[in-house]
Amino acid sequence: xxxxxxxxxxxxxxxxxxxxxxxxxxxxxxxxxxxxxxxxxxxxxxxxxxxxxxxxxxxxxxxxxxxxxxxxxxxxxxxxxxxxxxxxxxxxxxxxxxxxxxxxxxxxxxxxxxxxxxxxxxxxxxxxxxxxxxxxxxxxxxxxxxxxxxxxxxxxxxxxxxxxxxxxxxxxxxxxxxxxxxx
Numbered sequence: 001x002x003x004x005x006x007x008x009x010x011x012x013x014x015x016x017x018x019x020x021x022x023x024x025x026x027x028x029x030x031x032x033x034x035x036x037x038x039x040x041x042x043x044x045x046x047x048x049x050x051x052x053x054x055x056x057x058x059x060x061x062x063x064x065x066x067x068x069x070x071x072x073x074x075x076x077x078x079x080x081x082x083x084x085x086x087x088x089x090x091x092x093x094x095x096x097x098x099x100x101x102x103x104x105x106x107x108x109x110x111x112x113x114x115x116x117x118x119x120x121x122x123x124x125x126x127x128x129x130x131x132x133x134x135x136x137x138x139x140x141x142x143x144x145x146x147x148x149x150x151x152x153x154x155x156x157x158x159x160x161x162x163x164x165x166x167x168x169x170x171x172x173x174x175x176x177x178x179x180x181x182x183x
Contacts, residue, residue, distance in 0.1 A: 001062055002102035004072065004110070007055035011068055012043045018070065018090030026153060027088075027128055052076050054115060058089070058103040069099060072107040074120065081118040083111055085140075085164075100131075104138035106174060112166040113175035121163040127152045135162055139170045 016039040018024060025033065034042075046055060054074040059066035070090050074083040085107065089100050111117045123146065124131050132142075140162040148156045 001060075002069075002099040002106065003059045003061045003066060004056040004103060004106050005059055005066070005068075007046070007057055007071065007073075009043060009047070011057060012040055014068060014090070015039065015043070015071060018088055021090065024088055024090070027125065027131065031151070052078070054083075054107075054110060056103075056107065056110075058087075058099060060097075060099055070103065072103055074107060074111055074115065074117070076115065076117065081116065083115070083117045083120050085111075085120050085122040101134045101137040104135060104140075105170065108139050108164050108169060109173050109175050112169055113173055113179075117166075119163050119165050121161070123150075123159040123161050125150045125152050126158040126160050132160055132162075139164045139168060141168070 013036065016034070016036050019039065020033050025031075046053065053076060056072045057068050058070040058072060060069045068090075070088050071086075073086040075086070076083045085104070087100060087104060087107075108120055111120050120140075121143075122135065122140065124135065126132075126145065136142075141164065142160055143163050144161045146159040146161060148158060150157050150159045
């Protein structure tokens, strides 16, 4: 069971460690690691830009205490009411447990029922088939491919383009349930 919480300054060193994991670097199609100082500066920039983004820490709620295991983000374009979705699950031990799919669905719930976005989109490198399946379970649909636009293990690969819209949101909505309790 996954939950979302705030993106936290005191976890930046942990976020950075996750981002240096070779599987995460490959999944993002990055070519180089980032220094811890640059990541800390990046956090400060991200913390100031909260009008155009929503960032969350993913927690594994299956144990006695919540354990941070990854992050999600929505980079929002308010003019057209859309957002780009980004996720990372930090360590291998937390992957393939459904936490990514559940955190993705919770982020979409937030996007559609609080931020009121009309569409959330993402791109994923085509060889990352586990991620594609997780996104589909959470409510994303394939809408096309961008050819030879990424790299996977040193080879050019396609990016799968996906989106999600409110009408196809796979409920139930945790946001609506919480709002119902308050109202």
